[in-house]
Amino acid sequence: KNQVEQSPQSLIILEGKNCTLQCNYTVSPFSNLRWYKQDTGRGPVSLTIMTFSENTKSNGRYTATLDADTKQSSLHITASQLSDSASYICVVNSGAGSYQLTFGKGTKLSVIP
């Protein structure tokens, strides 16, 4: 069964600090990997999309990495802000014409002053 595992489940950091969130997946075949940010009570918002040929992609203070060989991805947040407090969800598309996405359970990030 296709699975996406994220760690840690939750994380608390001080404002201004950096953090890295992890994602491991067993989805096969693989087409692309996405990171979403979901604020409480809102729908997820796309941060990055990476195909198997891309190993890093940035979106402002967010940088995602992908190692398609080890099936791992990370999301690095630089100089965190209070508004970064949200759940970050790793999502994998299995490709081969599939449009189904497999979502991880997310990492709940809390940035405190």
Place this chain on the structure above:
Amino acid sequence: GAGVSQSPRYKVAKRGQDVALRCDPISGHVSLFWYQQALGQGPEFLTYFQNEAQLDKSGLPSDRFFAERPEGSVSTLKIQRTQQEDSAVYLCASSSGLARFNTQYFGPGTRLTVL
């Protein structure tokens, strides 16, 4: 509107009632998805439309769940004879063009509570 909208935002139903959840995708978006998100979990795929055609309904948990998009724009997810396990947030997302590579834009969701 500029984004995906869903209505109602909150719905409370008594067990056994039928409910209908509406999704207005971004204008012109070909692809539309429905997801179910239980508390503390990631969204789970329910069904996918390309224009008015329902190309995949493999994620619908039972035959009590039915979705339609008759004119290729607005979509409705209907749940018949609701059960307590149907309580969740139902998210709708739309994307332009082929769904495999395009960003999905999510609505705010409808929180369904079945008593």
